[in-house]
Amino acid sequence: MNVEILNIGDELLNGTSQNTNATWLCGKASRSGAKVVAVSTVGDDITQITDALDQAGKRADLVIVTGGLGPTSDDKTKDAALQYFGGTLVPVATEIERIRVLFEERGLPLTERNIAQGWIPDTATVFTNPVGTAPGMGFTRGATTWVFLPGVPAEMKRMVEAHEKDWFHHQPTSQTFIFDEVMIIGVGESFVADTLSSWQQRLPDWLSLAYLPSAGLVKIRLSCLHHAPGEARGVIVKALQQVLALFPGDAFHTSGLSWDQYFFQELKFRNRSISAAESCTGGYLSHRITSIPGSSAIFKGGMVTYHNTMKQAWLGVTDQMLEQDGAVSESVVKQMAQEIRKKTDTDFGVAISGIAGPDGATPQKPVGTVWIGIADSDQVSAKMFLMGGDRIRNIEKSAVMAMKMVLNILSISQ
């Protein structure tokens, strides 16, 4: 099954918004075993939209269109659909009522513009939007289906999750999509590729391999469409176990979870708790951990000791440590890690202090110098990293490396 994603919106063409909908939809389609043949983005312009609908229909069995269904005059997608597929706008009573209730619940005045969102071409199938005002629409011509969804990510995702079985699997197939993933943390991408080159050559040719790098990590994904899923899964798992063996302590079998979800799962499974004392990461590690639903099961609290006065007053860092070793040092992160652990009564206390940049470097400590300390009931350990990236990347890498150090201690201690 060939899928094309078509995203509509001027804001996607001026460089101010990352097109996260496309990435998410590509992932959904791929994991369903569909093949995404193209992603296109055009502006809020009726001619551009109808041209794109037409071209996508030639390439794909399913075209997922997002955006431009909002209430304002620059939203042109419904007009374009009407022009391309024909039909007349008719009021859909259930949708108008749903919109009315939504506004009532939020205590907002209902405008004509919002009611108009409940008028849909009579040539379309209506898909209810459980979390927003704009309903979705489906059109079919020949063997191709076009599904129109709102561009608001939360609304789009909910609607795809409600209908994906119908949309992605409407052609029966005897093959199943199977994938599995390993993440390698803190190892350069080219070193990973060199280390894996002979392993890669021995993979069967029906397996697809993807290297997916992001800040501080490289994700290795093996996938295939196969008529014997159990057998294929066995081959994939065996191949990934070879990867795990090639990077001892650096590779983790994340199986499709995000790094944060994997970290949460591993700590929760072992019933361990964590706290964070952050300087250069400024709360980012705490944010990453608490972005996962249910994170209160593993995370109790943290301190962002950005100024040295806070490191001293809250975490017992001494004048002597700051004078002799500086704020970015082994002694300081060890003290911070031990103290935050004690203050929160958690299994692990994690501390990060570094020079995120662009300012703050010294001849001895260039931008990207980061010390990370981990305290547990037995010991406190610390490591220094030279990341050398830009500010945001150094902050991201520091958080990922700190999480990795905790997991390493867990594997050693069990």
Add this chain to the structure above:
Amino acid sequence: MNVEILNIGDELLNGTSQNTNATWLCGKASRSGAKVVAVSTVGDDITQITDALDQAGKRADLVIVTGGLGPTSDDKTKDAALQYFGGTLVPVATEIERIRVLFEERGLPLTERNIAQGWIPDTATVFTNPVGTAPGMGFTRGATTWVFLPGVPAEMKRMVEAHEKDWFHHQPTSQTFIFDEVMIIGVGESFVADTLSSWQQRLPDWLSLAYLPSAGLVKIRLSCLHHAPGEARGVIVKALQQVLALFPGDAFHTSGLSWDQYFFQELKFRNRSISAAESCTGGYLSHRITSIPGSSAIFKGGMVTYHNTMKQAWLGVTDQMLEQDGAVSESVVKQMAQEIRKKTDTDFGVAISGIAGPDGATPQKPVGTVWIGIADSDQVSAKMFLMGGDRIRNIEKSAVMAMKMVLNILSISQ
């Protein structure tokens, strides 16, 4: 000048890689005054690539193509260009020598595949790649130029920055690109559009208007290409002042800065400092503030009191407050704000406690209920919000609303 971005690569279609090249190129083009008419992504397939080259050439004066120039067999872009534009591959001595030196410097063996990267169609202009192996290529047909660049972001960016003046401004123009922006915080997009509808109709037709919504805010951008920049700027500023007047306390003249940069600039300019006590946002507000270089000028520290025991031990929240009002309440955020302000000796103490979701709701307090408190030297105030979004969106909105409340107090107090 119309620009189309064409990104090539199977990895962009399986949902594992965010297409950051497209966003970056869109931003570059927009800021140069060019109009991006479409962004397309296709896989490593010669027919798909040549079709996309053809369609893009019909829409755009400049087509920027990235990806698929690597040394491996799944890179098909050069073959597709050869097929579409004609010509013969010829060795480019300067490029082959550059590649040889690059491998020597890195101590890596030079392979036939890498030397082949220095063979370029004789129909192309060659653009040297200062940081990688694959050179860029330019082709012209009629009034349209196609520029091919490597997909590695660092290489692509360096090459664009070296040539952007030629590529984006190859049509001589006496016009200058001018833009200015206002952000409206905490007001629904459709309400913003309704309020601005008659204002919008009075705008001169040479001005472009964009509504750019993201979590908790709507950015209003006015832009134009104009031969008299001073005069045009005057018209834009006057129009945006009308927007500021229509949303008193909710609209901010951000002038192209991000919300976080604007917040930092306003506090730094007034020499004010801030601290954060976070529960449901889990460190995200501190992270947003400290993501800006130089943020130590305004931010001293924060506490992430995720568990109630931390709210009590660190911020003086009492049993009585928790029992009578609950952790998500006016009394709790006021106490947290006052105490974090005192503990950090800052001008403002900001506290956030809410139910980010998906769990934790009660009949009285649905998901998205968030209390925000702000303490300064004179007073402590608090406001409740019903955000009703998903977890990540509620966290983002809460941080943005807290920053807005601080700016509101600043405008009132001076």
